[in-house]
Amino acid sequence: MSMLFESVSNTLRSFAANQTRTSLGMYFILLLLLSHLLLKLYVRRRDNPRGLPYPPGPKPLPLVGNLFDFARENESAAYLGMAHEHGDLVFLSALGINVLIVNNFQTANEIFEKRSVNYSDRHESPMINHLMGWDWSFGHMRYGERWKNHRKMFHRQFQQSVAPIYWPVQLKAAHGLLRLLHENPGDLINNLRHNAASVIMSVVYGIEVSPHDDRYISVAETALDGMARAANPGAFLVDLIPSLKYVPSWLPGAGFQVKARRWKKAVMEMRDAPFETVLKALKVGTASPCFVTNLVTDIEHKEHRDEEMEQIRNCAGLAYAAGAESSVSSLSSFFLAMILHPEVQQKAREELDRVVGRGRLPDFTDRDSLPYITAITKEVLRWNPVAPLGLPHMSTENDIYRGYFIPAGTLIMGNSWTILHDPETFPDPLRFNPERFTNKPDGQQFSPNDPLSTAFGYGRRICPGRFMAEAQLWVSVACILSVFDITPGKDENGRPVSVEAKFSSGMICHPLPFNYSITPRDEHTRRLIDQAMLMDA
Structure with missing residues:
Protein backbone atom coordinates (compact mmCIF):
# COMPACT_ATOMS: atom_id res chain seq x y z
CA MET A 1 0.00 0.00 0.00
CA SER A 2 3.02 2.23 0.41
CA MET A 3 3.11 2.78 -3.35
CA LEU A 4 -0.59 3.61 -3.72
CA PHE A 5 -0.19 7.38 -4.18
CA GLU A 6 2.80 6.92 -6.46
CA SER A 7 0.86 4.45 -8.63
CA VAL A 8 -2.03 6.87 -9.17
CA SER A 9 0.31 9.82 -9.77
CA ASN A 10 2.50 7.97 -12.28
CA THR A 11 -0.50 6.78 -14.24
CA LEU A 12 -2.02 10.25 -14.46
CA ARG A 13 1.34 11.76 -15.46
CA SER A 14 1.61 9.19 -18.23
CA PHE A 15 -1.83 10.12 -19.53
CA ALA A 16 -1.00 13.83 -19.40
CA ALA A 17 2.21 13.34 -21.38
CA ASN A 18 0.26 11.65 -24.17
CA GLN A 19 -2.96 13.64 -24.06
CA THR A 20 -3.24 14.18 -27.83
CA ARG A 21 -3.61 10.46 -28.26
CA THR A 22 -5.36 9.47 -25.10
CA SER A 23 -7.72 12.16 -23.84
CA LEU A 24 -10.65 9.80 -24.31
CA GLY A 25 -8.81 7.02 -22.49
CA MET A 26 -7.93 9.38 -19.66
CA TYR A 27 -11.55 10.41 -19.15
CA PHE A 28 -12.57 6.76 -19.30
CA ILE A 29 -10.10 5.82 -16.55
CA LEU A 30 -11.17 8.74 -14.37
CA LEU A 31 -14.82 7.80 -14.86
CA LEU A 32 -14.03 4.23 -13.82
CA LEU A 33 -12.22 5.50 -10.74
CA LEU A 34 -15.11 7.78 -9.74
CA SER A 35 -17.65 4.98 -10.28
CA HIS A 36 -15.51 2.65 -8.22
CA LEU A 37 -15.36 5.15 -5.34
CA LEU A 38 -19.11 5.81 -5.41
CA LEU A 39 -19.86 2.08 -5.36
CA LYS A 40 -17.52 1.56 -2.42
CA LEU A 41 -19.15 4.43 -0.54
CA TYR A 42 -22.61 2.93 -1.11
CA VAL A 43 -21.49 -0.52 0.06
CA ARG A 44 -19.79 0.98 3.09
CA ARG A 45 -22.99 2.67 4.25
CA ARG A 46 -25.17 -0.33 3.42
CA ASP A 47 -23.05 -2.81 5.39
CA ASN A 48 -22.78 -0.66 8.52
CA PRO A 49 -26.34 0.61 9.04
CA ARG A 50 -25.79 1.04 12.80
CA GLY A 51 -23.00 3.48 12.11
CA LEU A 52 -20.51 1.65 14.34
CA PRO A 53 -17.08 3.29 14.49
CA TYR A 54 -14.21 1.94 12.46
CA PRO A 55 -10.98 1.12 14.30
CA PRO A 56 -8.89 4.22 15.10
CA GLY A 57 -6.52 5.71 12.59
CA PRO A 58 -5.42 8.94 10.93
CA LYS A 59 -8.29 11.24 9.99
CA PRO A 60 -9.24 10.67 6.32
CA LEU A 61 -9.51 13.47 3.76
CA PRO A 62 -12.58 13.95 1.57
CA LEU A 63 -12.65 11.68 -1.51
CA VAL A 64 -9.08 10.34 -1.20
CA GLY A 65 -9.39 9.14 2.40
CA ASN A 66 -6.04 8.12 3.89
CA LEU A 67 -4.24 8.09 0.54
CA PHE A 68 -1.41 10.27 1.87
CA ASP A 69 -1.10 8.39 5.18
CA PHE A 70 0.19 5.16 3.69
CA ALA A 71 3.92 4.81 4.22
CA ARG A 72 6.01 5.00 1.05
CA GLU A 73 9.17 3.62 2.71
CA ASN A 74 10.17 2.11 6.04
CA GLU A 75 6.58 0.94 6.33
CA SER A 76 6.91 -0.95 9.59
CA ALA A 77 8.54 1.94 11.43
CA ALA A 78 5.95 4.36 10.04
CA TYR A 79 3.09 2.17 11.22
CA LEU A 80 4.81 1.83 14.59
CA GLY A 81 4.51 5.61 14.89
CA MET A 82 0.80 5.35 14.08
CA ALA A 83 0.44 2.62 16.70
CA HIS A 84 1.92 4.93 19.33
CA GLU A 85 -0.73 7.51 18.44
CA HIS A 86 -3.78 5.33 17.75
CA GLY A 87 -3.17 2.02 19.55
CA ASP A 88 -2.73 -1.61 18.56
CA LEU A 89 -5.26 -1.30 15.71
CA VAL A 90 -4.74 1.24 12.93
CA PHE A 91 -7.39 1.56 10.21
CA LEU A 92 -6.67 3.20 6.85
CA SER A 93 -8.99 3.58 3.88
CA ALA A 94 -8.28 5.00 0.44
CA LEU A 95 -9.86 4.68 -3.00
CA GLY A 96 -12.13 1.90 -1.82
CA ILE A 97 -9.43 -0.20 -0.15
CA ASN A 98 -9.67 -0.77 3.61
CA VAL A 99 -6.56 -1.82 5.52
CA LEU A 100 -6.30 -2.77 9.20
CA ILE A 101 -2.80 -2.92 10.69
CA VAL A 102 -2.41 -5.06 13.81
CA ASN A 103 0.49 -3.97 16.03
CA ASN A 104 0.15 -6.16 19.12
CA PHE A 105 0.77 -9.88 19.68
CA GLN A 106 -2.33 -10.52 21.80
CA THR A 107 -4.55 -8.71 19.30
CA ALA A 108 -2.98 -10.59 16.39
CA ASN A 109 -3.62 -13.86 18.23
CA GLU A 110 -7.28 -12.96 18.81
CA ILE A 111 -7.87 -11.96 15.19
CA PHE A 112 -5.76 -14.46 13.25
CA GLU A 113 -6.11 -17.45 15.59
CA LYS A 114 -9.38 -17.20 17.54
CA ARG A 115 -11.27 -15.63 14.62
CA SER A 116 -9.36 -17.43 11.88
CA VAL A 117 -12.56 -18.53 10.11
CA ASN A 118 -13.16 -14.91 9.11
CA TYR A 119 -9.57 -13.73 8.74
CA SER A 120 -7.85 -16.37 6.59
CA ASP A 121 -8.85 -15.21 3.13
CA ARG A 122 -6.61 -13.48 0.58
CA HIS A 123 -7.34 -10.56 -1.68
CA GLU A 124 -7.16 -11.57 -5.34
CA SER A 125 -4.80 -9.01 -6.80
CA PRO A 126 -5.57 -8.44 -10.50
CA MET A 127 -1.90 -7.63 -11.06
CA ILE A 128 -0.37 -10.55 -9.16
CA ASN A 129 -2.98 -13.29 -9.54
CA HIS A 130 -4.28 -12.60 -13.02
CA LEU A 131 -1.76 -10.62 -15.05
CA MET A 132 1.47 -11.96 -13.52
CA GLY A 133 0.20 -15.53 -13.31
CA TRP A 134 0.58 -16.24 -9.58
CA ASP A 135 -2.93 -17.71 -9.30
CA TRP A 136 -1.37 -21.19 -8.96
CA SER A 137 0.37 -20.22 -5.69
CA PHE A 138 -1.67 -21.26 -2.68
CA GLY A 139 -0.06 -18.38 -0.82
CA HIS A 140 -2.22 -16.11 -3.00
CA MET A 141 -5.31 -18.31 -3.31
CA ARG A 142 -8.67 -17.42 -1.83
CA TYR A 143 -9.58 -19.43 1.26
CA GLY A 144 -11.49 -22.54 0.18
CA GLU A 145 -11.18 -26.19 -0.86
CA ARG A 146 -8.54 -25.55 -3.53
CA TRP A 147 -6.36 -23.73 -1.01
CA LYS A 148 -6.95 -26.42 1.64
CA ASN A 149 -5.91 -29.22 -0.73
CA HIS A 150 -2.69 -27.47 -1.68
CA ARG A 151 -1.91 -26.52 1.91
CA LYS A 152 -2.51 -30.08 3.13
CA MET A 153 -0.16 -31.53 0.52
CA PHE A 154 2.58 -29.02 1.38
CA HIS A 155 2.12 -29.44 5.13
CA ARG A 156 2.46 -33.23 4.94
CA GLN A 157 5.89 -32.88 3.35
CA PHE A 158 7.27 -30.09 5.55
CA GLN A 159 5.63 -30.45 8.96
CA GLN A 160 7.79 -30.57 12.08
CA SER A 161 7.80 -34.38 12.35
CA VAL A 162 9.10 -34.67 8.77
CA ALA A 163 11.72 -31.91 8.97
CA PRO A 164 14.59 -34.20 10.12
CA ILE A 165 14.40 -36.05 6.79
CA TYR A 166 15.88 -32.96 5.13
CA TRP A 167 18.69 -32.43 7.64
CA PRO A 168 21.37 -34.28 5.59
CA VAL A 169 20.63 -32.10 2.55
CA GLN A 170 20.64 -28.95 4.67
CA LEU A 171 23.92 -29.90 6.35
CA LYS A 172 25.51 -30.57 2.96
CA ALA A 173 24.32 -27.16 1.75
CA ALA A 174 25.80 -25.49 4.84
CA HIS A 175 29.14 -27.14 4.07
CA GLY A 176 28.84 -25.90 0.48
CA LEU A 177 28.25 -22.38 1.76
CA LEU A 178 31.43 -22.59 3.85
CA ARG A 179 33.38 -23.53 0.73
CA LEU A 180 31.91 -20.59 -1.22
CA LEU A 181 32.69 -18.16 1.60
CA HIS A 182 36.24 -19.48 1.91
CA GLU A 183 36.95 -19.32 -1.82
CA ASN A 184 35.11 -16.09 -2.60
CA PRO A 185 34.37 -14.18 0.62
CA GLY A 186 33.78 -10.89 -1.20
CA ASP A 187 30.59 -12.05 -2.91
CA LEU A 188 28.42 -12.66 0.15
CA ILE A 189 24.93 -12.09 -1.27
CA ASN A 190 25.46 -14.22 -4.38
CA ASN A 191 26.94 -16.95 -2.19
CA LEU A 192 23.85 -16.83 0.03
CA ARG A 193 21.53 -16.89 -2.98
CA HIS A 194 23.29 -19.91 -4.41
CA ASN A 195 23.13 -21.63 -1.04
CA ALA A 196 19.39 -20.99 -0.62
CA ALA A 197 18.67 -22.22 -4.14
CA SER A 198 20.81 -25.34 -3.71
CA VAL A 199 18.87 -26.43 -0.62
CA ILE A 200 15.42 -25.88 -2.10
CA MET A 201 16.22 -27.30 -5.55
CA SER A 202 17.74 -30.41 -3.97
CA VAL A 203 14.91 -31.01 -1.48
CA VAL A 204 12.08 -30.21 -3.88
CA TYR A 205 13.39 -31.34 -7.27
CA GLY A 206 16.53 -33.37 -6.60
CA ILE A 207 18.39 -30.96 -8.90
CA GLU A 208 21.90 -29.68 -8.24
CA VAL A 209 22.27 -26.04 -9.26
CA SER A 210 25.29 -24.65 -11.10
CA PRO A 211 27.80 -22.58 -9.07
CA HIS A 212 27.51 -19.66 -11.52
CA ASP A 213 24.76 -18.29 -13.78
CA ASP A 214 22.31 -21.06 -13.03
CA ARG A 215 19.25 -20.68 -15.26
CA TYR A 216 16.81 -21.77 -12.56
CA ILE A 217 18.15 -19.16 -10.15
CA SER A 218 18.18 -16.31 -12.69
CA VAL A 219 14.59 -16.98 -13.81
CA ALA A 220 13.39 -17.20 -10.21
CA GLU A 221 15.09 -13.90 -9.33
CA THR A 222 13.17 -12.15 -12.13
CA ALA A 223 9.88 -13.69 -10.99
CA LEU A 224 10.45 -12.83 -7.34
CA ASP A 225 11.56 -9.29 -8.18
CA GLY A 226 8.20 -8.77 -9.87
CA MET A 227 6.40 -10.17 -6.86
CA ALA A 228 8.26 -7.84 -4.50
CA ARG A 229 7.34 -4.83 -6.63
CA ALA A 230 3.66 -5.75 -6.89
CA ALA A 231 3.07 -7.09 -3.38
CA ASN A 232 1.98 -3.87 -1.68
CA PRO A 233 -1.77 -3.35 -2.16
CA GLY A 234 -2.24 -0.50 -4.63
CA ALA A 235 1.27 -0.64 -6.07
CA PHE A 236 -0.40 -0.74 -9.49
CA LEU A 237 -3.58 1.10 -10.43
CA VAL A 238 -5.10 -2.09 -11.83
CA ASP A 239 -5.39 -3.35 -8.24
CA LEU A 240 -7.66 -0.38 -7.50
CA ILE A 241 -9.65 -0.64 -10.73
CA PRO A 242 -9.70 -4.35 -11.71
CA SER A 243 -11.33 -3.68 -15.08
CA LEU A 244 -8.05 -2.06 -16.18
CA LYS A 245 -6.65 -5.56 -16.68
CA TYR A 246 -8.51 -5.55 -20.02
CA VAL A 247 -6.83 -2.32 -21.18
CA PRO A 248 -4.39 -2.93 -24.09
CA SER A 249 -0.71 -2.50 -23.33
CA TRP A 250 -0.23 0.16 -26.03
CA LEU A 251 -2.44 2.63 -24.16
CA PRO A 252 -0.29 5.18 -22.27
CA GLY A 253 -0.59 4.54 -18.57
CA ALA A 254 -0.94 0.78 -19.17
CA GLY A 255 2.76 0.04 -18.89
CA PHE A 256 1.85 -2.38 -16.11
CA GLN A 257 0.66 -4.75 -18.86
CA VAL A 258 4.14 -4.88 -20.38
CA LYS A 259 5.75 -5.49 -16.99
CA ALA A 260 3.19 -8.14 -16.10
CA ARG A 261 3.79 -10.01 -19.37
CA ARG A 262 7.55 -10.12 -18.76
CA TRP A 263 7.15 -11.19 -15.14
CA LYS A 264 4.54 -13.83 -16.01
CA LYS A 265 6.95 -15.50 -18.42
CA ALA A 266 9.49 -15.80 -15.60
CA VAL A 267 6.86 -16.92 -13.05
CA MET A 268 5.63 -19.77 -15.23
CA GLU A 269 9.15 -20.86 -16.17
CA MET A 270 10.15 -20.85 -12.49
CA ARG A 271 7.25 -23.19 -11.72
CA ASP A 272 7.34 -25.41 -14.82
CA ALA A 273 10.97 -25.82 -15.96
CA PRO A 274 12.39 -27.74 -12.96
CA PHE A 275 9.19 -29.76 -12.63
CA GLU A 276 9.37 -30.92 -16.25
CA THR A 277 13.05 -31.76 -15.76
CA VAL A 278 12.12 -34.10 -12.89
CA LEU A 279 9.33 -35.76 -14.88
CA LYS A 280 11.75 -36.48 -17.74
CA ALA A 281 14.29 -37.90 -15.29
CA LEU A 282 11.58 -40.12 -13.76
CA LYS A 283 10.77 -41.58 -17.17
CA VAL A 284 14.36 -42.65 -17.78
CA GLY A 285 15.01 -43.69 -14.18
CA THR A 286 17.60 -41.03 -13.29
CA ALA A 287 15.56 -38.87 -10.90
CA SER A 288 16.88 -38.35 -7.38
CA PRO A 289 14.53 -38.87 -4.41
CA CYS A 290 12.85 -35.57 -3.58
CA PHE A 291 9.54 -33.85 -2.81
CA VAL A 292 8.31 -34.15 -6.42
CA THR A 293 9.38 -37.75 -7.08
CA ASN A 294 7.87 -38.97 -3.81
CA LEU A 295 4.49 -37.38 -4.52
CA VAL A 296 4.37 -38.22 -8.23
CA THR A 297 5.14 -41.87 -7.46
CA ASP A 298 2.41 -41.95 -4.81
CA ILE A 299 -0.33 -40.82 -7.22
CA GLU A 300 0.74 -42.95 -10.18
CA HIS A 301 -2.42 -45.07 -10.15
CA LYS A 302 -4.86 -42.65 -8.52
CA GLU A 303 -8.18 -41.75 -10.14
CA HIS A 304 -7.72 -37.96 -10.06
CA ARG A 305 -4.08 -38.07 -11.09
CA ASP A 306 -4.10 -34.96 -13.31
CA GLU A 307 -5.59 -32.79 -10.57
CA GLU A 308 -3.07 -33.97 -7.98
CA MET A 309 -0.21 -33.64 -10.47
CA GLU A 310 -1.11 -29.98 -10.86
CA GLN A 311 -1.11 -29.58 -7.07
CA ILE A 312 2.37 -31.12 -6.88
CA ARG A 313 3.62 -28.76 -9.59
CA ASN A 314 2.15 -25.77 -7.75
CA CYS A 315 3.41 -26.74 -4.29
CA ALA A 316 6.91 -27.38 -5.61
CA GLY A 317 6.98 -23.99 -7.32
CA LEU A 318 5.82 -22.21 -4.19
CA ALA A 319 8.51 -23.92 -2.09
CA TYR A 320 11.17 -22.15 -4.14
CA ALA A 321 9.31 -18.84 -4.31
CA ALA A 322 8.72 -18.73 -0.56
CA GLY A 323 12.09 -19.99 0.60
CA ALA A 324 14.74 -18.44 -1.62
CA GLU A 325 14.80 -14.74 -0.72
CA SER A 326 13.72 -15.30 2.90
CA SER A 327 16.81 -17.43 3.52
CA VAL A 328 19.06 -14.77 1.98
CA SER A 329 17.44 -12.11 4.15
CA SER A 330 17.90 -14.05 7.40
CA LEU A 331 21.53 -14.99 6.80
CA SER A 332 22.56 -11.52 5.60
CA SER A 333 20.95 -10.10 8.76
CA PHE A 334 23.00 -12.60 10.76
CA PHE A 335 26.26 -11.42 9.17
CA LEU A 336 25.36 -7.80 9.87
CA ALA A 337 24.53 -8.59 13.50
CA MET A 338 27.84 -10.40 13.99
CA ILE A 339 29.77 -7.37 12.72
CA LEU A 340 27.90 -5.06 15.08
CA HIS A 341 28.21 -7.40 18.07
CA PRO A 342 31.59 -9.19 18.20
CA GLU A 343 30.84 -10.20 21.80
CA VAL A 344 28.05 -12.45 20.47
CA GLN A 345 30.50 -14.13 18.10
CA GLN A 346 32.93 -14.71 20.93
CA LYS A 347 30.33 -16.27 23.21
CA ALA A 348 29.04 -18.48 20.37
CA ARG A 349 32.54 -19.70 19.55
CA GLU A 350 33.18 -20.54 23.18
CA GLU A 351 30.03 -22.69 23.22
CA LEU A 352 30.92 -24.36 19.92
CA ASP A 353 34.50 -25.12 20.98
CA ARG A 354 33.32 -26.48 24.31
CA VAL A 355 30.59 -28.72 22.88
CA VAL A 356 31.85 -29.65 19.40
CA GLY A 357 35.58 -29.03 19.62
CA ARG A 358 37.85 -28.04 16.75
CA GLY A 359 38.14 -31.44 15.12
CA ARG A 360 34.84 -31.39 13.22
CA LEU A 361 31.95 -29.15 12.19
CA PRO A 362 28.69 -29.01 14.16
CA ASP A 363 25.63 -30.88 12.93
CA PHE A 364 22.03 -31.41 14.00
CA THR A 365 22.98 -33.97 16.65
CA ASP A 366 24.58 -31.07 18.56
CA ARG A 367 21.48 -28.91 18.51
CA ASP A 368 20.22 -29.58 22.03
CA SER A 369 23.70 -28.91 23.40
CA LEU A 370 24.09 -25.53 21.66
CA PRO A 371 21.39 -23.30 23.23
CA TYR A 372 23.27 -20.08 22.49
CA ILE A 373 23.39 -20.86 18.77
CA THR A 374 19.63 -21.46 18.92
CA ALA A 375 19.22 -18.14 20.73
CA ILE A 376 21.16 -16.38 17.96
CA THR A 377 18.87 -17.80 15.26
CA LYS A 378 15.79 -16.68 17.17
CA GLU A 379 17.22 -13.21 17.68
CA VAL A 380 18.02 -12.94 13.96
CA LEU A 381 14.36 -13.64 13.17
CA ARG A 382 13.22 -11.11 15.78
CA TRP A 383 15.75 -8.36 15.08
CA ASN A 384 14.98 -8.15 11.35
CA PRO A 385 11.89 -10.21 10.48
CA VAL A 386 12.07 -11.36 6.87
CA ALA A 387 8.56 -10.17 5.97
CA PRO A 388 7.81 -7.25 8.34
CA LEU A 389 4.20 -6.96 7.19
CA GLY A 390 3.81 -10.23 5.30
CA LEU A 391 1.06 -10.89 2.79
CA PRO A 392 -2.19 -9.37 4.04
CA HIS A 393 -5.06 -11.56 5.16
CA MET A 394 -8.57 -10.51 4.16
CA SER A 395 -11.80 -10.56 6.14
CA THR A 396 -14.49 -12.74 4.58
CA GLU A 397 -17.50 -11.17 6.31
CA ASN A 398 -18.33 -8.00 8.20
CA ASP A 399 -17.17 -8.26 11.80
CA ILE A 400 -17.42 -6.34 15.06
CA TYR A 401 -14.28 -6.46 17.18
CA ARG A 402 -14.06 -4.58 20.49
CA GLY A 403 -16.98 -2.44 19.33
CA TYR A 404 -15.30 -1.50 16.04
CA PHE A 405 -16.76 -2.33 12.64
CA ILE A 406 -14.42 -4.22 10.30
CA PRO A 407 -15.93 -4.48 6.80
CA ALA A 408 -15.77 -7.61 4.68
CA GLY A 409 -12.89 -7.40 2.24
CA THR A 410 -10.65 -5.47 4.64
CA LEU A 411 -6.95 -6.28 4.24
CA ILE A 412 -5.51 -7.27 7.62
CA MET A 413 -1.75 -6.84 8.04
CA GLY A 414 0.10 -8.23 11.03
CA ASN A 415 2.92 -5.79 11.71
CA SER A 416 5.49 -8.38 12.75
CA TRP A 417 8.24 -5.77 13.00
CA THR A 418 6.30 -3.76 15.59
CA ILE A 419 5.25 -6.88 17.51
CA LEU A 420 8.83 -8.18 17.62
CA HIS A 421 10.12 -4.75 18.71
CA ASP A 422 7.64 -4.23 21.54
CA PRO A 423 9.80 -2.94 24.43
CA GLU A 424 7.47 -4.48 27.01
CA THR A 425 8.14 -7.95 25.61
CA PHE A 426 11.65 -7.37 24.25
CA PRO A 427 13.49 -4.72 26.31
CA ASP A 428 15.89 -2.54 24.29
CA PRO A 429 14.36 -4.00 21.10
CA LEU A 430 16.73 -2.43 18.57
CA ARG A 431 19.73 -4.15 20.17
CA PHE A 432 20.72 -7.59 18.92
CA ASN A 433 20.71 -9.58 22.14
CA PRO A 434 20.49 -13.42 21.99
CA GLU A 435 20.50 -13.59 25.81
CA ARG A 436 16.80 -12.74 25.74
CA PHE A 437 16.18 -16.28 24.44
CA THR A 438 18.50 -18.23 26.70
CA ASN A 439 17.17 -20.39 29.53
CA LYS A 440 13.68 -20.41 27.99
CA PRO A 441 11.73 -23.58 27.12
CA ASP A 442 12.02 -24.52 23.46
CA GLY A 443 8.46 -25.83 23.15
CA GLN A 444 5.84 -25.29 20.46
CA GLN A 445 3.48 -23.17 22.53
CA PHE A 446 2.29 -19.91 20.99
CA SER A 447 4.32 -17.55 23.14
CA PRO A 448 5.01 -13.84 22.62
CA ASN A 449 8.58 -14.48 23.75
CA ASP A 450 9.29 -16.78 20.79
CA PRO A 451 9.75 -15.02 17.43
CA LEU A 452 8.84 -18.23 15.62
CA SER A 453 5.25 -17.45 16.67
CA THR A 454 5.30 -14.18 14.73
CA ALA A 455 8.10 -14.04 12.16
CA PHE A 456 6.51 -16.72 9.94
CA GLY A 457 2.98 -15.31 9.78
CA TYR A 458 -0.27 -15.95 11.59
CA GLY A 459 -3.18 -18.32 11.95
CA ARG A 460 -4.12 -20.63 9.12
CA ARG A 461 -1.81 -18.70 6.80
CA ILE A 462 1.35 -19.27 8.86
CA CYS A 463 4.28 -20.40 6.71
CA PRO A 464 4.11 -24.22 6.43
CA GLY A 465 7.83 -24.38 5.61
CA ARG A 466 8.92 -22.61 8.79
CA PHE A 467 10.48 -25.69 10.42
CA MET A 468 12.73 -26.31 7.43
CA ALA A 469 13.61 -22.60 7.20
CA GLU A 470 14.53 -22.36 10.88
CA ALA A 471 16.61 -25.55 10.68
CA GLN A 472 18.56 -24.22 7.69
CA LEU A 473 19.29 -20.98 9.50
CA TRP A 474 20.43 -22.84 12.61
CA VAL A 475 22.88 -25.21 10.88
CA SER A 476 24.27 -22.40 8.70
CA VAL A 477 24.90 -20.15 11.71
CA ALA A 478 26.53 -22.98 13.67
CA CYS A 479 28.86 -23.96 10.82
CA ILE A 480 29.80 -20.38 9.88
CA LEU A 481 30.73 -19.41 13.44
CA SER A 482 32.78 -22.59 13.79
CA VAL A 483 35.25 -21.60 11.09
CA PHE A 484 35.01 -17.87 10.29
CA ASP A 485 35.60 -14.51 11.92
CA ILE A 486 33.13 -11.87 10.73
CA THR A 487 34.38 -8.30 11.09
CA PRO A 488 33.87 -4.86 9.50
CA GLY A 489 35.63 -4.20 6.21
CA LYS A 490 38.62 -1.84 6.16
CA ASP A 491 39.23 1.39 4.27
CA PRO A 513 24.78 -3.16 1.59
CA PHE A 514 27.43 -3.06 4.30
CA ASN A 515 31.20 -3.48 4.47
CA TYR A 516 32.39 -6.77 5.88
CA SER A 517 35.33 -9.11 6.10
CA ILE A 518 35.08 -12.91 6.35
CA THR A 519 38.32 -14.63 7.34
CA PRO A 520 39.18 -18.16 8.54
CA ARG A 521 39.46 -18.55 12.30
CA ASP A 522 42.71 -20.48 11.96
CA GLU A 523 44.77 -22.66 9.62
CA HIS A 524 42.49 -25.66 10.27
CA THR A 525 39.48 -24.05 8.55
CA ARG A 526 40.22 -25.36 5.05
CA ARG A 527 40.88 -28.85 6.38
CA LEU A 528 37.55 -28.91 8.24
CA ILE A 529 35.65 -27.75 5.15
CA ASP A 530 37.37 -30.24 2.84
CA GLN A 531 36.80 -33.02 5.33
CA ALA A 532 33.09 -32.21 5.56
CA MET A 533 32.69 -31.96 1.77
CA LEU A 534 34.44 -35.31 1.35
CA MET A 535 32.07 -36.97 3.81
CA ASP A 536 29.07 -35.41 2.03
CA ALA A 537 30.24 -36.85 -1.28
Missing part, protein backbone atom coordinates in the same frame (compact mmCIF):
# COMPACT_ATOMS: atom_id res chain seq x y z
CA GLU A 492 42.30 2.21 2.16
CA ASN A 493 44.20 3.07 5.35
CA GLY A 494 43.45 -0.27 6.96
CA ARG A 495 40.98 1.14 9.47
CA PRO A 496 37.65 -0.62 10.17
CA VAL A 497 34.75 0.92 8.25
CA SER A 498 31.76 2.06 10.28
CA VAL A 499 28.73 -0.22 9.81
CA GLU A 500 25.11 0.65 10.62
CA ALA A 501 21.99 -1.49 10.85
CA LYS A 502 19.89 -0.23 7.94
CA PHE A 503 17.30 -2.26 6.07
CA SER A 504 15.34 -2.09 2.84
CA SER A 505 11.60 -1.58 2.53
CA GLY A 506 9.20 -3.94 0.81
CA MET A 507 7.64 -7.36 1.22
CA ILE A 508 11.01 -9.02 1.94
CA CYS A 509 13.36 -6.97 4.11
CA HIS A 510 17.12 -7.16 3.47
CA PRO A 511 19.99 -5.32 5.15
CA LEU A 512 21.25 -2.50 2.96
